[in-house]
Amino acid sequence: MSKAFTRESDQDDDDLPEGVAPIPKGSPNYITPAGFARLQAELRELTRVERPKVVEVVSWAAGNGDRSENGDYIYGKKRLREIDRRIRFLTKRVEAARVVDPAAQTNQDQVFFGATVTYATSKGAERTITIVGIDEADMTKGRVSWIAPIARALMKAAEGDEVPFRAPGGPETLEVVEIRYIPVD
Numbered sequence: 449m450s451k452a453f454t455r456e457s458d459q460d461d462d463d464l465p466e467g468v469a470p471i472p473k474g475s476p477n478y479i480t481p482a483g484f485a486r487l488q489a490e491l492r493e494l495t496r497v498e499r500p501k502v503v504e505v506v507s508w509a510a511g512n513g514d515r516s517e518n519g520d521y522i523y524g525k526k527r528l529r530e531i532d533r534r535i536r537f538l539t540k541r542v543e544a545a546r547v548v549d550p551a552a553q554t555n556q557d558q559v560f561f562g563a564t565v566t567y568a569t570s571k572g573a574e575r576t577i578t579i580v581g582i583d584e585a586d587m588t589k590g591r592v593s594w595i596a597p598i599a600r601a602l603m604k605a606a607e608g609d610e611v612p613f614r615a616p617g618g619p620e621t622l623e624v625v626e627i628r629y630i631p632v633d
Contacts, residue, residue, distance in 0.1 A: 464537065469582050469595060476546035478561050478594055479581035480632040484547045487583060491538040499531050541583060553629045559602045561594050566626040567602065574625065579603075580632055591632070 464470060471477050479487070502524055509521035550562025559565055559579070566576045577592050579602070585593040592599050601613040605624045613620045 465534070469585075469593060471541075471544060471582060472595060477541055477544040477581065477583070478548050479545050480562060480584060481547055481549050482631070482633050483581050483584040484542075484545055487538055487542055487545070491535065491542060494531055494535050494538070499528070499535070502528050502531060549631070550629045551631050556627065556629050557606050559605045559624065559627055562629060562632065563602075564628045564630055565602055565624060567622045567624050570621045578632060584632070 505520055506524035506528060509515075509518050509524055512518060512521075515521045548561050550564075553560060553562060561579055564576060564578045566574060568574050575590075577590050577598065579594050579599045580591045582593045582595060585591055585596070594600075594603075598613065601611050601622065602624065605611050607624050607627055610621050610623045613622050
């Protein structure tokens, strides 16, 4: 059967890039103002700059005749599909976004979205993480998603609290050393 007659899936996960977690069902896409601005900027760049350039190349290549051996046409169409998929993904994420400014947090005594938390492990190591949106997570910068197990374990904890955490190496107890709410860039 031709691809033209198959029905595409309506699942949101179809447009997820590799390694990106889906938003939990029924939850908004919590995101910081800086993260939201980055998503919007990428979406704007793709729709206003990159996609029109690729469409122009594909149109030019299509006018050159035989499309079966036309590299510009073949690779342009492939790139166009990649761009369209990313645009669909970004559009869904932006529409589901709920922007939360960490600096506006009123209850700064507990860990909530946007908190920068310093905690000590039961082995004595201290680590600092910032709880951010799914699309902003970057362990190299100490940013973890609010749906990550470590973030869920620390949620609603106060300074001095000890919270249980099921780490890959076995159960641990984490002690909250410091909680700060600073703007995430």
